[in-house]
Amino acid sequence: MTRSVTALLSLVLLLFALASCGGSSSSNGGTVTLNWWAYNEPSGSFREAADRCTRESHGRYRIAFNALGNDADTQRQSLVRRLAAKDASIDLMSMDVVWTGEFAEAGWIRPWPASFARQVRKGTLAGPLATATYQGKLYAAPANSNTQLLWYRKDLIKNPPKTWDAMIDQAAKLKKAGRVEIQGAAYEGTMVWFNALVTSAGGRILDGPTKVGGNKQALRTAARIMSKLAGSKAADPSLKNQKEDQNRLAFETGQAAFQVNYPFIYPSAKANNPKLFKEIGWAPYPGVEPGKPAKAPIGGFNWGVSSYTAHPQEAFAAATCLRDPTNQRAFAIKGGLPPTLSSLYDDKAFKKDYPFAGLVRRQLEHAGVRPVTPLYADVSLAVYTTVSPPGNIDLKSVVKKLTERIGDALKSKGLL
Numbered sequence: 001m002t003r004s005v006t007a008l009l010s011l012v013l014l015l016f017a018l019a020s021c022g023g024s025s026s027s028n029g030g031t032v033t034l035n036w037w038a039y040n041e042p043s044g045s046f047r048e049a050a051d052r053c054t055r056e057s058h059g060r061y062r063i064a065f066n067a068l069g070n071d072a073d074t075q076r077q078s079l080v081r082r083l084a085a086k087d088a089s090i091d092l093m094s095m096d097v098v099w100t101g102e103f104a105e106a107g108w109i110r111p112w113p114a115s116f117a118r119q120v121r122k123g124t125l126a127g128p129l130a131t132a133t134y135q136g137k138l139y140a141a142p143a144n145s146n147t148q149l150l151w152y153r154k155d156l157i158k159n160p161p162k163t164w165d166a167m168i169d170q171a172a173k174l175k176k177a178g179r180v181e182i183q184g185a186a187y188e189g190t191m192v193w194f195n196a197l198v199t200s201a202g203g204r205i206l207d208g209p210t211k212v213g214g215n216k217q218a219l220r221t222a223a224r225i226m227s228k229l230a231g232s233k234a235a236d237p238s239l240k241n242q243k244e245d246q247n248r249l250a251f252e253t254g255q256a257a258f259q260v261n262y263p264f265i266y267p268s269a270k271a272n273n274p275k276l277f278k279e280i281g282w283a284p285y286p287g288v289e290p291g292k293p294a295k296a297p298i299g300g301f302n303w304g305v306s307s308y309t310a311h312p313q314e315a316f317a318a319a320t321c322l323r324d325p326t327n328q329r330a331f332a333i334k335g336g337l338p339p340t341l342s343s344l345y346d347d348k349a350f351k352k353d354y355p356f357a358g359l360v361r362r363q364l365e366h367a368g369v370r371p372v373t374p375l376y377a378d379v380s381l382a383v384y385t386t387v388s389p390p391g392n393i394d395l396k397s398v399v400k401k402l403t404e405r406i407g408d409a410l411k412s413k414g415l416l
């Protein structure tokens with residue numbers, strides 16, 4: 001009897017101790033700890049945003065930053081494993097813009113309540129907002145966006161080209177630095193390139209969440225441009241292995257006159273090669289037809305609230321804070337990540353620090369959004385394994401291969 005009473009008392013004391021050490025309890029008015037799983041943004045702006053919002057909550061919640069890997073595939077795998085296990089340790093998460101449909105369909109993220117959704121929609125650019133929406137409902141908050149610009153060296157190029165064909169031809173004729181840097185490895189970056197070419201040509205990879213796009217000529221045009229670059233003097237010898245950071249380094253070290261990449265290259269060049277930085281110019285994403293504007297890529301991160309959080313109201317409030325104007329400005333200036341809020345692009349001080357702001361906004365308003373489908377990961381895999389390396393594209397058979405492989409991906413078969 002004595003041993004039983006002692007054991008019971010010990011259990012009660014243990015439970016009390018655990019409760020005292022927990023993040024919080026809404027019943028006692030304590031501070032809620034919200035675990036935010038996010039890309040480890042190199043400048044530290046995400047961590048700073050978490051600290052800022054924690055202070056501004058005045059004790060309502062504390063945001064604990066948990067770093068995900070730097071590679072998008074690694075980030076997704078980490079989140080999917082936890083969410084599939086209904087892991088309650090995720091309250092908030094940073095999601096690549098293409099994950100919305102998959103995570104919403106799986107029931108891993110909560111739709112935004114009307115009051116919070118109104119705050120998110122107000123003043124948010126159309127392109128980023130589209131990436132956070134699935135089947136008419138808002139499932140995420142656009143926190144920062146991204147788009148690729150055509151970066152070029154003003155000391156070598158007086159009039160930047162407006163199309164891919166013109167850029168390839170112009171680069172091939174240069175006596176030095178005659179390269180075009182672009183992503184060509186078998187990964188998501190090549191899907192981004194291919195999708196931008198397809199949408200710029202008037203087509204879509206998918207005509208719906210589960211329907212293969214019917215504009216085969218657009219697929220053919222995209223494949224032709226990739227193949228042309230790969231077979232020209234303008235191609236980087238390592239094109240089949242190139243990713244964004246390799247493109248940045250090649251441009252910074254003076255090996256290329258052109259680079260198609262995200263704005264993160266701008267603060268990087270300023271820090272690493274001030275002399276070259278002074279010669280950097282920027283222009284719209286290249287089109288595929290003369291006189292027809294391109295549909296530039298759109299990327300970035302959206303904040304999602306886990307379906308398994310014990311503190312949904314605090315999580316939505318924190319996510320709203322994490323994408324406010326102050327934080328979005330910091331993401332842009334420190335990390336080169338474009339804002340999703342239209343008002344920032346009209347701010348004179350911001351435009352001084354971010355001189356290509358107007359061009360970024362125009363592209364985001366008319367961007368070529370990647371397919372919105374719960375099966376995006378499989379569709380992307382089907383595409384980039386078909387068109388990478390670009391030098392191996394068979395123009396006679398590539399459209400047939402693409403439509404077949406994308407069709408298989410939509411049926412969850414034929415893993416490559």
